[in-house]
Amino acid sequence: MDDPTRRPGPLTDAADGAAPHRARRTVLRAALATAAALGAGTLAACGSDEDQGDASPFTGEPHKGERVLAVKVDNVAAARPQNGLDHADIVYTEQVEAGLSRILAVFASDLPATVGPVRSARESDIELLRQFGEPALAFSGVQSKLLPTLEAAPLRLLPPGELPGGYERDPDRRVPHNLYLKARRAQQAAEGASAPRDIGYRFGSAPGGGRATDRQTVRYPGARFTFTWSADRGRWLVAMDGAAARARDGGRLAPATVVIQYVTVRPSRFHDSSGSITPYTETVGSGDALVLRDGMAYEAHWSRPSASGGTAFTRADGGDRLPFARGQVWVALVKKS
Incomplete structure (x- = not known):
């Protein structure tokens, strides 16, 4: 079994048929970042019913945080209770194989010590995360056919092989439901990841109706x-x-x-x-x-x-x-x- 706290060879996720994560990167960052910025500007121009001020664009609360970190989190019974979800700004739930669910947690304003169990990325994550600019993404594996697409995306990828000392195993849980991200170490390593920005949410008093x-x-x-x-x-x-x-x-x-x-x-x-x-x-x-x-x-x-x-x-x-x-x-x- 690979130890994710070392920087050895392959990155694997046994339950998902994940492939080795090779350290290659494509170089389309500038064009993608420009397109993302233009999209954000268009959305911001739509205005808001209430002044957001310096509040977080993700929660409406005072502290924004410095960088956006997304983490792919397991959500089967063997993975529960998860670490860190109570600290996330946004929690997405989505359908995966066999009709099961998985979680994509987005952090910026409040980082826990650990997040997990961490599992593998999916193609849908790329589209979903584009609205955040170029966030960091922590995950434990990816299918070999998807890997080139993921590496070409505007994401700061942080799998175990790219983040020495950034993951740990819980010996009281069984593989693959026991891999945890050291969130503060990950955010520090995510140099160049986007700061929190407007993704369309508005916050304020409850409206009438409903x-x-x-x-x-x-x-x-x-x-x-x-x-x-x-x-x-x-x-x-x-x-x-x-x-x-x-x-x-x-x-x-x-x-x-x-x-x-x-x-x-x-x-x-x-x-x-x-x-x-x-x-x-x-x-x-x-x-x-x-x-x-x-x-x-x-x-x-x-x-x-x-x-x-x-x-x-x-x-x-x-x-x-x-x-x-x-x-x-x-x-x-x-x-x-």
Whole structure:
């Protein structure tokens, strides 16, 4: 078994049929960064109902952080409770092979000591992360056919082979559900990664309308998330596959805003080692959404015209931006019917 804390040869992820990660890089950074910046400028020009000031564009809270770090996190029963999700600014959930779910956690304002278990990257991650500019991405493996595309993307890649001393194994858990990223070491190593920028979110007081709700369930073919409103905490308590979702220290995972974003999920050209087709989740385009905040559910519309731009969420009954509650945001990317 490879030790990820050393810098040996191949980077592998046994459960996903991952391939060796060779240290080659393409050189399209400048053009891609320019395109991303233009996209961000276009989105920012759309304006906001409330002045965001110097607050985080991801949470609406005061501290932005310096660099964006995305981490691919395992989400099967053997991987729970995960480390660090309670510190993330944004948590994305998505469908992977066999109808299971996986998590992409985005950090900037608050870094935990460790994040994980870390697992392998997917093609959908490239499109989803373009809106952040050129963020760092920590992952544990990638299919050999996908590797050139991933290396050509505007990402600062931080697999174990590229980050000496940046990962550790938990001996009390079994492989492949026991690899953890040292998040502060990763962010320090991510020189040149993008700073937090506008990705389309707006924050402010709860709007009128909506409907009172105390629970909402999101279903994937082989997984489900339930979000239950806690008036005492002013947060949505997360359950995964029917069990309360907790941080490693025992605290409940509890975002301020939950976005259920209905998207196209189609087969990709890749599959895992067992032959299951890898889904591709499209996050460029437009569609319906449901925004949960303050014990209310709001019908919404999402729009992301280009990969380099952010995602605008507007009220379904008009063109006004729909403000989120300040704090952590969870986005469940769910196949539209």
